Amino acid sequence: MADPSSYRPKPGQIPDSPGVYKFRDEHRRVIYVGKAKSLRQRLASYFQDVAGLHPRTATMVTTAASVEWTVVSTEVEALQLEYSWIKEYDPRFNVKYRDDKSYPSLAVTLNEEYPRVQVMRGPKKKGVRYFGPYGHAWAIRETVDLMLRVFPVRTCSAGVFKRSAQIGRPCLLGYIGKCSAPCVGRVTPEEHRELAEDFCDFMAGRTGTYLSRLEKEMHIAAEDMEYEKAARLRDDIGALRRAMEKNAVVLADATDADLIAVAEDELEAAVQIFHVRGGRVRGQRGWVTDKVEAVDTAGLVEHALQQLYGEEKGEAVPKEVLVPALPEDTPALNLWLAERRGSQVSLRIPQRGDKKALMETVHRNALQSLALHKTRRASDLTTRSRALEEIAQALELDSAPLRIECFDISHLQGDDVVASMVVFEDGLARKGEYRRFQIKSFEGQDDVRSMHEVVSRRFRRYLQEKLKTGEWEAEEGEGAVPEDDGRPKRFAYPPQLIVVDGGQPQVAAAKRALEELGVDDVAVCGLAKRLEEVWLPGEDDPVVLPRTSEGLYLLQRVRDEAHRFAIQYQRNKRGKRLKSGPLDVVPGLGESRKQALIKHFGSVKKLRQATIDQICEVPGIGRKTAETVAAALAQAVPAGPAVNTATGEIIEDETPAPAGASSERGTEQ
Numbered sequence: 128m129a130d131p132s133s134y135r136p137k138p139g140q141i142p143d144s145p146g147v148y149k150f151r152d153e154h155r156r157v158i159y160v161g162k163a164k165s166l167r168q169r170l171a172s173y174f175q176d177v178a179g180l181h182p183r184t185a186t187m188v189t190t191a192a193s194v195e196w197t198v199v200s201t202e203v204e205a206l207q208l209e210y211s212w213i214k215e216y217d218p219r220f221n222v223k224y225r226d227d228k229s230y231p232s233l234a235v236t237l238n239e240e241y242p243r244v245q246v247m248r249g250p251k252k253k254g255v256r257y258f259g260p261y262g263h264a265w266a267i268r269e270t271v272d273l274m275l276r277v278f279p280v281r282t283c284s285a286g287v288f289k290r291s292a293q294i295g296r297p298c299l300l301g302y303i304g305k306c307s308a309p310c311v312g313r314v315t316p317e318e319h320r321e322l323a324e325d326f327c328d329f330m331a332g333r334t335g336t337y338l339s340r341l342e343k344e345m346h347i348a349a350e351d352m353e354y355e356k357a358a359r360l361r362d363d364i365g366a367l368r369r370a371m372e373k374n375a376v377v378l379a380d381a382t383d384a385d386l387i388a389v390a391e392d393e394l395e396a397a398v399q400i401f402h403v404r405g406g407r408v409r410g411q412r413g414w415v416t417d418k419v420e421a422v423d424t425a426g427l428v429e430h431a432l433q434q435l436y437g438e439e440k441g442e443a444v445p446k447e448v449l450v451p452a453l454p455e456d457t458p459a460l461n462l463w464l465a466e467r468r469g470s471q472v473s474l475r476i477p478q479r480g481d482k483k484a485l486m487e488t489v490h491r492n493a494l495q496s497l498a499l500h501k502t503r504r505a506s507d508l509t510t511r512s513r514a515l516e517e518i519a520q521a522l523e524l525d526s527a528p529l530r531i532e533c534f535d536i537s538h539l540q541g542d543d544v545v546a547s548m549v550v551f552e553d554g555l556a557r558k559g560e561y562r563r564f565q566i567k568s569f570e571g572q573d574d575v576r577s578m579h580e581v582v583s584r585r586f587r588r589y590l591q592e593k594l595k596t597g598e599w600e601a602e603e604g605e606g607a608v609p610e611d612d613g614r615p616k617r618f619a620y621p622p623q624l625i626v627v628d629g630g631q632p633q634v635a636a637a638k639r640a641l642e643e644l645g646v647d648d649v650a651v652c653g654l655a656k657r658l659e660e661v662w663l664p665g666e667d668d669p670v671v672l673p674r675t676s677e678g679l680y681l682l683q684r685v686r687d688e689a690h691r692f693a694i695q696y697q698r699n700k701r702g703k704r705l706k707s708g709p710l711d712v713v714p715g716l717g718e719s720r721k722q723a724l725i726k727h728f729g730s731v732k733k734l735r736q737a738t739i740d741q742i743c744e745v746p747g748i749g750r751k752t753a754e755t756v757a758a759a760l761a762q763a764v765p766a767g768p769a770v771n772t773a774t775g776e777i778i779e780d781e782t783p784a785p786a787g788a789s790s791e792r793g794t795e796q
Contacts, residue, residue: 131146131153131173131174131177131189131191132174133192134191134192134193134194135174136170136194141166141167141170141171141196142166142167142196142198143165143166143167143168144165144166144198145162145163145164145165145166145198145199145200145201145202145205146162146163146166146196146197146198146199147160147161147163147196147199147209147212148160148161148162148163148166148170148194148195148197149161149167149194149195149196149197149207149212149216149218150187150191150193150194150218150220151191151192151193151194151195152188152190152191152192153192154191155516156216157212157216157421158187158190158191158218158219158220159187159191159218159219159220159221160209160212160213160221161209161218162202162205162206162208162209162456162772163205164202164205164456166196166198167501170194170196173188173189175315177189179606181421182365182421182658183220183418183421183674184419184420184421185388186220187220187420190220197626201459202456202458202462203459203462203463203466205236205459206433206456206459206460206463207463209433210433210437211690213433214230214437214790218591220420221420222396222416222417222418222420222422222426222427222430223618227260228388230247230265231246231247231248231264231642232246232247232257232258232267232273232410233245233246233247233257233258233270233271233330234246234247234255234256234257234258235256235280235326235327236254236255236260237254237255237256237323237324237327238252238253238254238255238319240316240319241281241288241309241310241316241319241320242280242281242319242323243280243281243283244271244280244281244282244323244326245282246264246267246268251438253334256327256411257443258327258330258331258396259791263417267714268565270687272305273366273367274326274329274330274366274367275300275305276304276305276362276363276366277363277366277367278322278323278325278326278329278340279300279305279306279322279629280306280307280319280322280323280326280427281306281307281309281310281319282300283298283306283310285301288310291308291311292311293309296311297309297310297311297313298310301313303504304379305576307319307322312478325337329367330409331404331405331442337367338364338367341360341363341364341367342360342364344360345360345361345364347349348360352458358420359392369523372722376609377752382403382405382406382447382482383403383404383405383445383446383447384399384403384445384446384447384448384449384482385400385401385402385403385435385445385447385448385449386400386403386477386482386485386486386489387399387400387428387431387432387435387448387449387450387451387453387489388451388486388489388490388492389424389427389428389431389452389490390490390493390494390496390497390540391418391424391427391497392497392687393418393656393683394417394418394659394674394680394683395415395416395417395497395500395501396415396416396417396418396497397413397414397415397494397496397497398409398413398414398415398416398427398431398493399412399413399415399489399490399491399492399493399496400412400413400431400435400489401488401489401492402445402483403445403485404445411492411738413492413496413499414431414434414465414492415496415500416430417674417675421789423452424451424452425452425453425454425455426453426454426455428450428451428452429454429455429456429460432450432454432464432474434462436467438463439467440467440468440469441468441469442468444467444468444472445468445472446466446470446471446473447472447473447475448464448469448472448473448474448475449475449476449477449482449486450474450475450476451476451486451490452476453474453475457474460474460673461473461474478484501684501739510677511553511554511677511681512527512554512556513677513678514554514676514677514678514680514681515527515528515529515554515678515681516555516678517676517677517678517679518624518678518682520642520678520680521661521670521676521678522624522650522652522661522663522670524623524624526623527623528622528623528624529552529553529623529651530550530551530552530620530621530622530623530624530686531550531551531552531622531623531624531625531626532548532549532550532551532585532622532624532625532626533548533549533551533625533626533627533629533686533688533689534546534547534548534578534581534582534585534625534626534628534637534689535547535627535628535686535689535690535692535693536566536574536577536578536581536628536693536698537690537693537694537696537697538572539697539701542701543565543697543700543701544562544565544571544572544577545563545565545566545696546563546566546577546578546581546693546694547561547562547563547564547690547692547693547696548561548562548563548564548581548689549561549685549688549689549692550622551681551685551688553686554595554681556688561692562585563693563758564580564581564584564694565700566580566581567580574629574633575633575635575636576631576636577661578627578629578633578636578640579636579637579640580640581640582625582627582636582637582640582641583640583643583644586621586640586641586644586646586649587644589621589646590644590646621646621648621649622649623649623650624649624650624651624652624687625637625641625649625650625652626652626653626654626682626686626689627651627652627653627654628653628654628656628686628689628690628721629651629654629655629668630655630660630662631653631655631662633653634651634652634653634662634663634664635665636652637653638651638664638665643649651663651664652670652682654682654683654686655669656686659672659679659683661679661682675722690751710724710725710731710759710760713755713756714755715752715755716752716756719747720748720752722743723746723747723748724742724744724756727744727745731760734756734760735761737757739753739754739757740753742756742757753771
């Protein structure tokens with residue numbers, strides 16, 4: 128591990144001008160490429176105290192052994208050079224997007240004498256016109272099948288085309304009218320190319336003019352009593368309209384735009400792009416990347432723009448690019464995009480209307496893409512086996528932890544304190560064995576005491592199950608074990624590893640709970656959120672797993688699932704508390720009779736004013752229940768006036784105010 132001060136440039140060596148810089152390791156390999164408006168200020172930020180740097184940046188500067196830079200005249204040149212160097216050197220500490228799948232595109236080979244329409248994947252070729260990419264190849268084929276009726280362009284391979292020319296007979300598509308059969312000379316090369324160009328114009332969104340022309344020709348044919356021609360044109364128009372309907376109008380003003388959305392977590396990010404042309408979604412693609420450098424959403428957007436448009440020119444770069452966050456060098460990016468398009472490009476965040484609504488849809492797709500990527504990784508047996516082996520090696524366990532239980536505490540500013548327990552077996556979630564806990568031993572916020580209570584309760588139940596089977600003998604003075612009621616045993620199986628959401632204090636509390644119960648065959652560790660460090664009981668220093676470790680990924684997934692489950696339970700519990708009323712505390716009063724009381728009297732206020740005899744008039748309410756209801760309402764403190772949060776006015780009617788109408792909301796912890 129290198130000391131950054133050993134290769135720090137001397138004061139005054141670094142110019143105060145735009146440029147691009149490279150960090151190299153001891154083997155002279157480029158490990159990071161960056162750009163800056165001021166090289167002096169940017170590079171100085173890397174040579175401060177390593178403890179003050181972001182963990183990923185600290186890893187990069189301690190891996191590097193030298194730094195060098197190139198001065199450029201403008202920020203746009205810096206952007207172009209940075210993209211070229213990243214592509215050339217493939218630095219390990221730069222964010223690099225990889226396609227989460229190979230998206231197919233509709234391609235027209237205009238570089239051939241007889242252009243061909245086909246489905247293409249992979250890198251783009253010069254002289255080929257592309258549309259898309261699309262989510263599925265069958266969607267392309269359905270669209271092409273409809274359009275070949277109007278634009279009978281060649282779709283056959285070179286071998287089929289050559290064979291048909293040799294034998295003097297077209298293929299089946301030529302006989303049924305879905306190919307103009309240039310192989311046998313039915314059309315000239317010029318006429319066939321014109322068909323291909325019309326096909327491209329229609330796919331590019333210039334549909335109105337072509338449909339109007341066909342409708343005009345249909346009416347003329349009908350007036351001339353050429354009814355067969357008019358019927359054929361009518362069917363052609365219908366086929367084109369059906370092809371257009373496959374791409375619904377999402378932006379009414381016939382906008383040409385690309386919408387980019389980002390979904391991210393601590394280690395990975397997913398990017399989704401919708402290509403809108405003529406107001407219709409013409410294509411979609413997505414990328415997934417590891418966050419190997421300290422980068423925020425704006426930085427991810429900048430990297431996505433470079434990869435998306437780095438090789439594009441002309442109309443492939445739209446007039447408008449909508450993003451969730453503007454990069455730091457937005458003016459330079461605007462100029463760079465404008466140079467690639469040949470005209471002005473607007474890079475902005477949608478604020479309202481249809482564009483913002485569509486951006487939310489793109490973001491949902493990005494979230495789904497990230498979740499699907501994680502699920503694919505987690506479901507791979509080989510990956511899961513390797514993850515369990517890495518955990519066992521890192522924590523020095525005797526065997527792989529086939530059953531892992533994770534505990535997390537959740538509360539809202541000390542209220543509604545709850546805990547969750549999630550179970551993973553063989554690296555996969557066992558949701559049927561998830562458990563929820565309410566903290567009962569104390570009031571207020573104390574994550575350490577809460578963790579001790581939850582782990583104690585879980586393993587006390589485990590020991591009770593062992594006592595029933597004779598595997599464990601209770602010590603003198605311990606309470607009796609409940610009789611077996613025939614229900615499924617919830618805590619009968621012990622884990623090999625307990626993971627707690629937190630650092631040293633939470634780990635120590637869980638270990639202490641196990642020791643107090645005499646459980647010594649279960650390992651404990653904690654996963655701290657900030658730096659993703661693994662803490663072990665009694666250790667002053669954490670275990671740091673490599674960022675690419677499948678074991679770390681599995682621990683994170685277990686921790687995140689426990690956090691999600693705890694948050695969900697805490698929100699449900701808080702919601703029930705906010706919606707509860709004075710009738711909820713009446714013993715023996717079910718939901719049906721509560722509704723009957725409210726329906727009869729109209730409100731809790733009128734029910735509180737009613738006599739016991741009047742309450743007895745409600746069907747299903749006896750005198751004893753009426754006395755209990757009256758006593759409970761008399762003891763309950765009347766709620767304050769309801770407040771309309773939109774206007775600030777006090778609601779004067781006698782209906783119960785919505786729970787929490789005037790209260791402030793906090794955030795989960």
